[in-house]
Amino acid sequence: MAFVSSGYNPDKPMENRISDIGPRDYNEFLPPVIKNNYGKWLYHEILEPGVLVHVAESGDEVYTVRCGTARLMSITLIREMCDIADKHCEGYLRFTTRNNVEFMTDSKDKMVALKEDLLSRKFEGGSYKFPVGGTGAGVSNIVHTQGWVHCHTPATDASGTVKVIMDDLFDEFTGHNMPAPVRIAVACCLNMCGACHCSDIAVVGIHRKPPIIDHEYLDNLCEIPLAVASCPTGAVRPSKVEIDGKQYKTVAIKEERCMYCGNCYTMCPSLPLSDKEGDGIALMVGGKVSNRISMPKFSKVVVAFIPNEPPRWPTLTKTIRNIVEVYKADANKYERLGDWAERIGWERFFEKTGIEFTPHLIDDFRDPAYYTWRQSTQFKF
Numbered sequence: 001m002a003f004v005s006s007g008y009n010p011d012k013p014m015e016n017r018i019s020d021i022g023p024r025d026y027n028e029f030l031p032p033v034i035k036n037n038y039g040k041w042l043y044h045e046i047l048e049p050g051v052l053v054h055v056a057e058s059g060d061e062v063y064t065v066r067c068g069t070a071r072l073m074s075i076t077l078i079r080e081m082c083d084i085a086d087k088h089c090e091g092y093l094r095f096t097t098r099n100n101v102e103f104m105t106d107s108k109d110k111m112v113a114l115k116e117d118l119l120s121r122k123f124e125g126g127s128y129k130f131p132v133g134g135t136g137a138g139v140s141n142i143v144h145t146q147g148w149v150h151c152h153t154p155a156t157d158a159s160g161t162v163k164v165i166m167d168d169l170f171d172e173f174t175g176h177n178m179p180a181p182v183r184i185a186v187a188c189c190l191n192m193c194g195a196c197h198c199s200d201i202a203v204v205g206i207h208r209k210p211p212i213i214d215h216e217y218l219d220n221l222c223e224i225p226l227a228v229a230s231c232p233t234g235a236v237r238p239s240k241v242e243i244d245g246k247q248y249k250t251v252a253i254k255e256e257r258c259m260y261c262g263n264c265y266t267m268c269p270s271l272p273l274s275d276k277e278g279d280g281i282a283l284m285v286g287g288k289v290s291n292r293i294s295m296p297k298f299s300k301v302v303v304a305f306i307p308n309e310p311p312r313w314p315t316l317t318k319t320i321r322n323i324v325e326v327y328k329a330d331a332n333k334y335e336r337l338g339d340w341a342e343r344i345g346w347e348r349f350f351e352k353t354g355i356e357f358t359p360h361l362i363d364d365f366r367d368p369a370y371y372t373w374r375q376s377t378q379f380k381f
């Protein structure tokens with residue numbers, strides 16, 4: 001063990017440590033009631049949309065109130081969350097994988113006061129700061145990526161699209177009107193920092209044009225060998241151009257090889273690929289992580305392209321609302337969106353939703369994925 005030979009003692013991990021890099025032990029952050037009953041829980045129930053109770057063998061109870069958040073949040077809002085946690089929850093809160101914030105209390109009375117307090121807090125415009133919901137057979141908060149606010153390769157916005165989708169589906173967030181949970185994800189490029197590959201409905205930003213080359217700046221801004229090496233399809237090669245009688249060392253891009261992934265832009269800021277017409281959204285549906293009833297599934301593309309229409313993305317929200325409504329009306333209880341589509345057949349999915357089936361939707365990515373990827377977490381012994 002290299003670590004041990006260098007003096008690291010696994011029994012005393014903090015000994016002689018000179019930095020505090022790395023996460024602290026999560027046990028330090030558990031609310032006392034959870035710490036006391038760790039691993040000794042009997043069952044849990046969803047009392048109403050957004051409110052859960054977990055009951056321990058000891059008889060202790062934890063009441064959780066789940067609220068949607070914007071994920072990219074201001075410091076003032078986070079401070080307000082901390083104040084709420086101090087006031088009602090002994091200073092504890094947690095975030096779920098879908099960016100909900102959960103406040104936990106150890107009694108029903110405290111939970112009722114907490115919920116009232118949360119719902120009384122509103123923004124200037126009148127919308128809830130902490131909408132309660134996102135549990136069970138409803139639409140949970142959307143897990144999403146950075147979008148135009150922060151990342152360098154987005155083909156669509158994340159915060160903006162999430163805001164308009166959730167504005168439209170707000171009643172489904174605060175209710176339990178669906179046959180089963182509906183999980184929505186947004187990733188603003190194919191890198192998919194979100195959970196798009198396995199969500200009931202997934203919004204994925206896609207580029208459709210190769211990068212533009214800023215020849216005059218490239219040599220000064222970029223390492224040409226890095227830009228060449230970054231391309232997974234070998235579309236980038238070193239080149240020279242002459243502009244106004246001046247020679248520039250630059251790159252050339254074989255456009256028919258480009259798959260618009262943006263890797264080269266990550267390495268070289270003189271190869272931007274954002275484009276007003278080329279960028280937009282692909283919509284995928286039917287994925288899930290859950291093992292319940294059927295094995296986990298990947299999402300499938302059902303709409304190949306929706307243009308970016310900020311600030312309210314009307315085509316996107318209309319298409320998602322339509323899928324949600326048809327699913328809600330047609331699926332059996334407990335049937336996830338992908339299970340429903342498989343039961344009725346994907347042809348009927350397109351018929352019922354009225355979504356046009358185009359050649360872009362045919363999955364021709366076969367070998368060797370079909371026989372090498374393990375696509376299930378269901379194991380047989």
Ligand code: SF4
Pocket residue numbers: 145146147151152153154155187188189190191192193194
């Ligand atoms: Fe950036 Fe792509 Fe991740 Fe969006 S999905 S945050 S564009 S890497």
Ligand code: SF4
Pocket residue numbers: 210211230231232233234235236253257258259260261262263264265273
């Ligand atoms: Fe290569 Fe991707 Fe850049 Fe296209 S966008 S040139 S595929 S690295």
